[in-house]
Amino acid sequence: MLTGLRADAITAGYHPRHPVVTDYSLTVHPGQTAGLAGPSGSGKSTVARVLALLHKPFAGTVHLDDVPVTRYRGRAPREQRTRIGILFQQPRLSVDPRMTLRTAIAEPLRANGRPVDRVDELADLVMLTPELLGRRPHEVSDGQLQRACLARALALRPAYLICDEMTTMLDASTTAALVAVIRDYQRRTGAGVLAISHDTALLDRWADRVVRLDHRATRPG
Numbered sequence: 001m002l003t004g005l006r007a008d009a010i011t012a013g014y015h016p017r018h019p020v021v022t023d024y025s026l027t028v029h030p031g032q033t034a035g036l037a038g039p040s041g042s043g044k045s046t047v048a049r050v051l052a053l054l055h056k057p058f059a060g061t062v063h064l065d066d067v068p069v070t071r072y073r074g075r076a077p078r079e080q081r082t083r084i085g086i087l088f089q090q091p092r093l094s095v096d097p098r099m100t101l102r103t104a105i106a107e108p109l110r111a112n113g114r115p116v117d118r119v120d121e122l123a124d125l126v127m128l129t130p131e132l133l134g135r136r137p138h139e140v141s142d143g144q145l146q147r148a149c150l151a152r153a154l155a156l157r158p159a160y161l162i163c164d165e166m167t168t169m170l171d172a173s174t175t176a177a178l179v180a181v182i183r184d185y186q187r188r189t190g191a192g193v194l195a196i197s198h199d200t201a202l203l204d205r206w207a208d209r210v211v212r213l214d215h216r217a218t219r220p221g
Contacts, residue, residue, distance in 0.1 A: 002030035003065045005051055005084065005160045005192055010060030012050050013043075019058060020046045026211065028160055028192040035207030036196045042214045044196045045089075048164040051194065052086040065159070082112060085158035089165035091145040095137050101148040102133040108155045122151040126181055143174035150178055154185060161185070162194045167202065179206055 005028040013020035021043035028034050028051070038044050049055035050062060053069060053076045062070045064083065069076045088094045095104045105123060106116040123133055126147040137145050146166065153161060161182065167175040186193055197203050203210045 001065065002159055002190060002192070004029050004063070005065075005194075006063040007047065007051055007057075008061045008063065010047075010050055010057040010062070012046050012055060012057035012060075016058045021050075021213070023060070024213065025060075026051075026194075028162075028194045030159070030192045031186065031190045032208045033186070033193040033195055033206060035203035035210035036194060036213060037198065037200050037203055037210055038213035040198065044213055045164055047213065048086065048162050048194070048196055051160075052084050052162050053081050054086070078112070082108070082156045083159045084162065085153035085156070085160070086162040086164065087146075087149055087153045087166045089168050091142060091149045091169070092137055094149055095145065097137050100134050100136055101128065101140065101145070104137075104148055105133075105151045105155060108152060112156060114156070118155065119151075122155055123148075125154065125185075126151045127177060142169045143171065146170060146174070146178065150181060157189065158191065159189075160192045160194070162196070164196045165198070167197065167199070175202070 007024065007026045009023050009025055011019045011022045024047065026047065036044055036047065046055065050057050053062065056070060061068050064080055069080050075081065102119055105119050109116045109118065128144065128147050128151065132140060132144055182193060185191060195203060195206055
């Protein structure tokens with residue numbers, strides 16, 4: 001049962017004496033979109049990586065559907081990590097330049113021993129035409145590559161999806177198309193979404209609620 005992806009009083013960063021985020025709490029509820037706004041350098045991406053179980057906080061706990069997942073000394077178990085998808089700001093730093101888009105989309109399926117025959121279905125979901133799947137990142141636009149990254153993020157049918165400034169490099173029409181794909185996925189699966197952006201107008205249109213993160217204060221969401 002989905003009950004939420006929750007950060008409780010996390011303190012995190014890259015040096016314990018100089019944390020980027022201090023005593024911050026945020027909950028991503030199933031079936032809803034939480035928006036996280038804040039200026040550059042405020043720690044939005046750090047929160048994203050902590051919630052995606054890619055970065056261990058110095059203090060505080062992350063709960064995945066009421067199960068604490070930051071108690072492990074090493075990485076959280078794979079069955080927990082794969083329930084959270086993440087989409088990063090710069091797709092060209094997210095995909096191996098030697099991979100075709102087809103291989104990139106199939107990567108999480110192959111890594112987790114799943115059939116890779118869903119690649120065409122996933123590409124169709126994000127409106128990537130078949131002829132693009134054989135191309136490499138330098139042969140497609142930022143928008144096309146980000147579509148492939150979204151398909152890859154959805155490949156394992158995550159219960160929660162974190163979008164970390166995913167629209168920064170995209171035009172308005174591509175942004176609208178990707179948001180529509182995510183909303184449709186959310187309606188079909190009941191997934192919770194965390195949308196992180198400095199574009200408050202976008203968050204106001206997209207999110208069910210918006211909370212702010214900055215250096216002056218932290219507050220629960």
